[in-house]
Amino acid sequence: MSSAQYACSKCGEQAIVQGEIGLRTSRDLELIMVVRKDHGVEKKVPLQPRVCGKCGFVDLFVQSPEHLKIVATDKPVGSNSKDRPILEYDF
Numbered sequence: 001m002s003s004a005q006y007a008c009s010k011c012g013e014q015a016i017v018q019g020e021i022g023l024r025t026s027r028d029l030e031l032i033m034v035v036r037k038d039h040g041v042e043k044k045v046p047l048q049p050r051v052c053g054k055c056g057f058v059d060l061f062v063q064s065p066e067h068l069k070i071v072a073t074d075k076p077v078g079s080n081s082k083d084r085p086i087l088e089y090d091f
């Protein structure tokens with residue numbers, strides 16, 4: 001673990017608020033998710049926020065970025081992308 005992990009990306013202060021911080025939408029209390037909609041494939045990955053206690057800047061990370069890759073087993077959801085197969089360049 002480097003000290004850069006605890007430094008704010010904006011002001012550079014090592015004032016990142018420690019402890020687990022979650023983000024929720026106010027309506028349905030679901031976690032904010034990253035969704036890839038290429039070819040109708042939805043990839044949902046929770047966002048991990050990092051908050052600077054000095055300037056309030058918020059960094060967001062995905063917890064498992066490798067999960068965002070589209071793989072052959074991913075099935076499109078919805079009907080308007082049925083005719084488009086997953087192509088090699090999507091990987």
Ligand SMILES: [Zn+2]
Binds near residue numbers: 008012052
């Ligand atoms: Zn800051």
